[in-house]
Amino acid sequence: MSLQCGIVGLPNVGKSTLFNALSNAKAEAANYPFCTIEPNVGVITVPDERLLILENLVNPQRVLPAVIEFVDIAGLVKGASKGEGLGNKFLANIREVDAVIHVVRCFADDNIVHVAGGVDPVFDKEVIDTELQLKDLESVDKKIAKVERTAKSGDAKAKKELNTLLQYKQALESGQNARSVDVSKEDKEAIADLHLLTVKPVIYVANVDEASIHTGNQYVDALSKAVQSENAQVIIVCAALESQIAEIADPEERQMFLEEYGLKESGLSKLIKASYTLLNLITYFTAGEKEVRAWTIRKGFKAPQAAGVIHTDFERGFIKAEVIKLKDYQQYKSETACRDAGKIAIEGKEYLVEDGDIMHFRFNV
Structure with a gap:
């Protein structure tokens, strides 16, 4: 089961640093490093302590962990919904992924230019949200025009569908993402064929400086408050530190490095596990002399x-x-x-x- 998480973010927020850290990250077993399918797609193993337990018990010839794909999606600029910059490619790439990892800058550094002139994670989030919402609104409006005609003829199913579409339209026009609209599973079918961009599950990655990896900072607090209505998770990661961790091949050395910073596991490990949960995935195992293997299925x-x-x-x-x-x-x-x-x-x-x-x-x- 091949599932993809798309990494998005404005320029200079640490998106590429994070993706590159993922690319360099050595898997739990040295035999299974990250591999690149395309320049911007990487297959990354899902950290799972249970595999090690089974490996020690079974002593198989090989161990195969579960994997998840991460896609580094082309940077977005204001106006992407109208095709500005790499807008069309960016939106097409998001449409294809199962979940979105939205990287937001939560650190101050005079040496790294910010596109808006200052660090403001809520503004960053809103720039990308607005572009995606505008594209979704376009899709919803087109469908409303179609369904409206049938609803006017008295068709009960079309009336119900129209009512749901109008709820999404209202939310998108008021600057909310489609995922925050509270409708039944059955009513969600009204928008299923539209493959809306803002309906996809999301994790927000607050990219912080080293001093804020344990406690967060005022930027993280502002971001957490801004995403409350979406019931979305915010994960604190220091992309610069993750790059250093990713370059350490020896597991013991890596563990020592993490302990120096008071970390139980890397931010990337937390992100990969959270992505797995976000996609509603679980793991079962097969275990024999030839191989111990983790298999990914939906809950x-x-x-x-x-x-x-x-x-x-x-x-x-x-x-x-x-x-x-x-x-x-x-x-x-x-x-x-x-x-x-x-x-x-x-x-x-x-x-x-x-x-x-x-x-x-x-x-x-």
């Missing part, structure tokens, strides 16, 4: 759907799933011992896969 997948991520034949011919919980694997040390202790559950087609399940599928095609 709510049933066993056959989870099996289908490995191969469509697994889903088509699904018979049953054998499931071991990680705590049981840790306690009994092997699959055989878990079987002897009655700790392998046999699950059918309706089983909802849980995060961390260790699974083995039986199928027949």
